[in-house]
Amino acid sequence: MRCTGVHGVRWRRIASQTGRSITVWAVSTVTMLALAALLPDFRLQSPDGDSATRIAVTAACGAGAFGILSAVVWPLLVRLFLLVPALVLGLLVFFLNGSLLLLALRVNPSGRAEAAPETAVIVAAVMSAVASATGAALAVRDDETYRRRLHRLATRSRRARPPCPTAPGLVCVQLDGVGHEVLVEAVRKGLMPTVGRWLAGGDGTRPTDGTTHPPVHRAQPTHRLTAWRTDWSSQTGASQLGILHGTSFDVPAFRWYEKDRGEVMVCNRPTSAAELQRRATLHTGDGGLLTVDGASRGNLFSGGAGEQALVLSIAIRRRGRANRSRAGYFAYFSDPANAVRTALSFLAEVAREIGQSTRARLRRQRPRVGRGGLYPVVRAFATVVERDVVVAAVMGDMLAGRTCVYADLVAYDEVAHHSGPHSRDAEKVLQRLDRSLALLERVAEHAPRPYRIVVLSDHGQSPGETFRSRYGLTLEDLVRAGCGLPVPRRAERTRSGAEARAAVRAALRRPVEEKDDHRTDRRSGPIVLASGNLGLISFPDVPHRMTKEEIDARHPALLTTLANHPGIGFLLVRSEEHGGVVLGAHGAEIPLAGLDDDPGPLARFGPGAADAVRRTHSFPHTADIMVNSAYDPADGEVLAFEEQIGSHGGLGGAQSRPFLLSPRELSAPAADDEELAGAEHIHRVLRRWLGESSGSGVPLARDVEEERAA
Template sequence: MGAALLRVLAVWAVSTLTMLALAGILPDFRLQSADGDSTTRIAITAASGAGAFGLLSALVWPLLVRALLLVPAFVLGLLVFVLNGSLLLVALNLIPDGRGAAEPETAVVVAAVMSAASSATSTFLTVRDDGAYRRRLARLADRRRRRRGETGGPPQPPGTVFLQIDGVGHDVLRDAVRPRGNRPPIMETVAGWVDTTHTLTPWRTDWSSQTGASQLGILHGSTEDVPAFRWYEKETRQVIVSNRPTSAAELQRRAAARTGDEGLLTVDGASRGNLFTGGAEELALVLSVAARRGRHNRSRSGYFAYFRDPANATRTAGSFLAEIFRELGQSARARLRRETPRVGRGGLYPFIRAFATVVERDVVVAAVMGDILSGRTAIYADLVAYDEVAHHSGPRSRDTHQVLRRLDRSVALIAKVVEHAPRDYRIVLLSDHGQSPGATFADAYGLTLEDLVRAGCALPVPRQAGRTGGHRPAVAGGGAEAREAARAALRRPERDGDGHGPSDPVVLASGNLGLVSFPDVPGRMSREEIDRRHPALLRTLADHPGVGFLLIRSERHGAVVLGADGAEHHLDTGRIVGRSPLAAFGDGAVAAVRRTARFPNAPDIMVNSAYDPATGEVHAFEGQIGSHGGLGGAQSHPFLLWPIELSPPTRPGEQLVGAERVHAVLRRWLREADGPQVPEGTDGPEVPQVSEGEETRLLGDVTAASAASPPLPDKTR
């Protein structure tokens, strides 16, 4: 109690001195009457103002944030400075005799500086009083046990934190943990784990190499009938898009119905920043519940838990603005240097990038830290920053290297927080897919996939089609996960699919995977029927230099892959005409395409772009120079970095193939910790929990303390 009081007094003193300094620097900020005051009187006025501002920040700010959950949470970050400045104006008005005054724009600056100063002071004192923090956490855990009537018992088995670094392929991670001459690795923390406490293993995705399929498989154990990131369903006449809240909820429902299980995180789990819940009850920034309303939806509570601390809010808002300017500068540099390939990065993209790399990262990391402090059993979190930037800057650009460094610091922060946890933790890093580089299909060939399909169907094509380098718009919009997460945070309505005539083909894109459906024909069209209606279409597509292969269904031969110059691969019988169109795509391509061919919602024609094995390049049908979604190169090869004390994910010589297999491995690892920690007909182990208010205070303490923590203990393995 005494130490806590001393910390409060110290923060108050620093805030007072900061206010005095700002009053001397800023002309529109004063702490004295018009006739002037003595030094002592000015100091008392500053102390009064600092105290009032501190109380308002502690008492009123959380209420403001909770009220603002009724409006777009994304906007909250932009309003932080205004709200903080408003609180300062109220605090100044509480000073007797009207001695405190500031212009509104000056109040914003003063409030931001004071919040930063008080946060820095609290950080320093927390680091110095780390032992007191440990004792407080132990008391909270002991209090929880007493309330439940528990007097002791065996220690808790280790918990598990699954951190998904979205879009980072095995090759990118391997390069990021290697020293670069005399310079340290890009990801120093992760580099320290590889081949010491952890083992790095690649795995291979299914044909659909994207977050919707991979994360659904990892968290819910099923990727069945998920042919792409987006697809047209003839039965419902709707476009399913994996990162739309309603679509994500439907995909999750279907997976649970197929497996008979709610997911990986059903027992005492937490899902943070994901498309799907994994069966967890503790949720933050989860898209599959973002469309729900009511007390059972806690997805938006992650914003409140983080932004209720004005220091967090100010820091994140400042970083958000800095990231916008960073993107504008990097984009301008790319244009001035005429870097190729290149895509447009204007419009709302700088804001989407800042949301993914700052707001979503900060909220997710804070939520994971709170879960660790609470002793939660299984935590799965997705950090999407790299994936979003790599789509527009390229998978190996300097822009993405900066993002990887910041993600490495987030991993280090989470790992150090484990030292303060009430139980041991094992940290597993993994990715859901990689990314393959390459110019877009439209930039390389001057027309979009939709233009090519319409030409093959003898339908009108826009005049600019065929002009190479014309920067035609991408098919069906970008597929980056952060865009719909930002729309959900803004509480914007979901966008309907593009309008089509009753007989026009619906052309959709998922990275370098294209999907063509004819909505006026029920069921899946056969090769023979397509040839009757559009005799030139299949050859127009298959013979185009930007197309690698097509998947169609034949009435006579079943699933058939078509390539250039009449090449065919009959998947049901194994018959090959000419050279197999799948030969360039490596091991596993035949099995992956054959599996997708039997999906009921597979489109009439699936189009995979060309792939150059020498460069690893593909051509996205969207506006992305780093893409994923189909076959070809690094996009199909994510990674799994697992603690050495866990059992190997596969037998020697075996490959880990498919997100469903990854799900089975993660389940096995949860069971190995004195399990079961996944549903086995009994409830999971009880762990001490921390109340929301205590959790927020402890989170701020441990965030600061971790900066000066010693090397990682064994429990982080």
């Protein structure tokens, strides 16, 4: 009887799948007939005319051939085009889909169908969208079919997986750049109803004890919201390395110069990300948060996950099909319906950005930065392609029953940099991110194990105009002027540039500026790098970190020029006498050891600023001069040294206050009197939660290797 029952279920499943396929085919045939009637360059009959029956047969053959080619040939084409950049792949979607339709018409037995190339692109896009919508509508009625369809959207392991545990899994979704205050305001405005429901109470979620009882109404909130504080370097590289690998040691900024290697490190550069991950692993002796049955999606670092897609630190390696950085694109774009839908959204986002930036220029909004060139394409990739691929990958991970998933959605951060963290453009992105969270919540109902969804951010963003727009010169211009080196004429004519040159002449006891001052090669001098409102100044010809005394002897006006500039909040330099000092305006010089008693220029940056500065001072690759921009506590504004009106990377304002949104089934992130300070603290909290779910915690990577060897 049992065997008969199993066979009965199997036959019913086959019959159901066959019925859905026939229905999709019929709808596609009708769609093709309608398009042939509407588009003049698309024909399904001979020039002399055909009977209605022959035209219908031609359409049915064409729709069937297009469906088969989409299922068989399309994945091969996408795999081939993984060799090209992801942005190019997105733009090729329409061309590839249209080519498949032309091929389907060519192999049509009737030989009567034809279409112009540009028309074929339109027909293919419409047919793929209709077929996808029809299949989805039919699948919604069948949970098992819906689950299988979601499985196909994401990267899955090709090896056989062990039986899925009944203990809850953990899904961590990072909303890049969304500060605590921004999230609270978005919930208050109703922009993020899913998050609002979690915080205010509402419909229940899937039970976490492995049972399958239906959801019940829960009046109490399901999640708790906690703010945490970043290190001085409030940016994704430091925060995500600390969260995933347990240490952010020796990451002083988003980009910095390492004298011992003669190289500029940039956190979002594949070679730098790989090196930072290697150093973190050596520093902790630990593979990372995701070592045990984990998946890393869309991150800078792997976290030790066995399943990786769109991970920057492996972009320069080819460890296998499943672990290539672009493997996630294949899993998603192998379905032509996904490809067409995302490509259409991509083009719509490009148009939306062009319209929004044009409106900002016409209205002369301030502050404002340039948003031309390739930026509309970059924004569309971050807000559409990356989001769709990462969310689909996480859905697949949940349906595969993985223990821990960590994914990064970068959409808000990208838009807020150029439109502002509180702009309407950024708010629209928050609404779409909330819908992604709602989708993951629904997918969890079909997962083979219960899941606890944690949402967090790596940093916030602080608003404000750029340093250059306010003072007419860049930080590099100011540094060069303070060193007596030549600067562009536009910078010479500014008040800051003139004051800097006057300070140099006074320090060198030169009452008149001499022409010889401009004979120095423009390429010489210090290396000046920017990470939001954090600046780093290094002298590459000096092998060690210079002291204040050495800098004063070499460039007697530089530190004074910088410390007294109204756009600069404070400096950190090494001192022969005090070990390290913070410099501010009007001759303020506070030793690091005395910051608790007298914070000096750090006072306005709030609690924790002194600890953050002291920690950065201990890094081996801290720059000769660390520069933090001015900060106005009244409006929370900083001055970015980059061309960004929403920035992060240093101290000051909302950039240092990200959030952690966690289910109440998990223990509180911290005690009532304890502050969540630093990404390393978040790493320990997530490890604790994994331990609460599995009952064992996450072992170190070396322990896992020893168990495998045994």
